[in-house]
Amino acid sequence: MLSHIEDTIRQLESYHPQLTKQQDHEDFWERTLNETKSKPLHEKVEKMDYPIKQIQAYEVSYHGFDDTPIQAYYILPKDYEGKLPCLIMFHGYLGHKNSVSHYMKWLIQGYAVLAVDCRGQGRSGDYSTYTSDEMGTWVTKGILDKEEYYYRKVFMDSVRAIDFVCSRPEIDQDRIAVMGASMGGGIALAVAGLDDRPKLAIADVPNLCDIGLAMKQKFEGSLMVVDQFLHRHPEWIERVYSTLTYFDNLNNCQNIKCRTRITAGLKDLVCPPMTIYGVYNLIQAPKSIEVFPFSGHDMAIIEHMDNTLAYVNEHL
Numbered sequence: 001m002l003s004h005i006e007d008t009i010r011q012l013e014s015y016h017p018q019l020t021k022q023q024d025h026e027d028f029w030e031r032t033l034n035e036t037k038s039k040p041l042h043e044k045v046e047k048m049d050y051p052i053k054q055i056q057a058y059e060v061s062y063h064g065f066d067d068t069p070i071q072a073y074y075i076l077p078k079d080y081e082g083k084l085p086c087l088i089m090f091h092g093y094l095g096h097k098n099s100v101s102h103y104m105k106w107l108i109q110g111y112a113v114l115a116v117d118c119r120g121q122g123r124s125g126d127y128s129t130y131t132s133d134e135m136g137t138w139v140t141k142g143i144l145d146k147e148e149y150y151y152r153k154v155f156m157d158s159v160r161a162i163d164f165v166c167s168r169p170e171i172d173q174d175r176i177a178v179m180g181a182s183m184g185g186g187i188a189l190a191v192a193g194l195d196d197r198p199k200l201a202i203a204d205v206p207n208l209c210d211i212g213l214a215m216k217q218k219f220e221g222s223l224m225v226v227d228q229f230l231h232r233h234p235e236w237i238e239r240v241y242s243t244l245t246y247f248d249n250l251n252n253c254q255n256i257k258c259r260t261r262i263t264a265g266l267k268d269l270v271c272p273p274m275t276i277y278g279v280y281n282l283i284q285a286p287k288s289i290e291v292f293p294f295s296g297h298d299m300a301i302i303e304h305m306d307n308t309l310a311y312v313n314e315h316l
Helices: 003-013 025-037 100-107 150-166 183-194 211-217 223-232 234-245 273-280 302-315
Strands: 044-047 055-063 069-077 084-090 112-116 171-181 200-204 259-265 287-292
Touching (some): 025 150, 055 100, 055 150, 069 100, 084 150, 150 183, 171 183, 183 200, 183 259, 200 302, 211 273, 259 273
Parallel strands (some): 084 112, 084 171
Antiparallel strands (some): 044 055, 055 069
């Protein structure tokens, strides 16, 4: 009865796509990281009067890639001894950092949390200008030029989130995890591939994986806007695909050094499972994947959350 599921998983496990890196891929990211590191963080931390008295909650802003203030919640247990492990959380496309109370399952266990609003979403602004911005949504902002593409800035904003927590004296710099789902999962993988400070990366149904195949297989989600953009501008197909290679986790995942866990839903129409496996199969660091045969782009499953709690407790 389960043979069709087992056959599907075997097919996914055997999928090893070719990289699509441009010749200057590594140089581009080294230059981008150096440019990011050269600027001050300008962090601001303001205590919140939050109704849960067993925690300390702060509203944080820090300067992202182009001096855009990135907004976040920084949350600590009220009473702690020694240095704290820290979870950096990234949300999904069209989302936000949620409520402080959303993170209580981590706080009661003694973790610190930095929950980030990605630029242009939630309460974070976006100071950048984009020469290609006609679709009115982030995935196509600057898509004709890798230097100004939206996700170049998002990835660097997210590296700066690590800079922020590493600047805090109460954080154990050897026990930092990056976590997210969908876009947030794609960001977590990207950050782990660009920065060797995270000890753990958890990416649920991540996007920005094997983008060429994703463009072919997607039926829903943000990349559909790229389809619409290219429908209007077929003369830019090669240019757009070239830009996207720099932000495809397929081309950065082999640089991941930390332990990594990924999830995939076999019925996911937003981040198809083969695109996720394309990246997972190329990761060389310690790794594991959880597959949910009857789940789509939704990991709100009791067993999954319980497994995540156990996994973080074991490895962070």
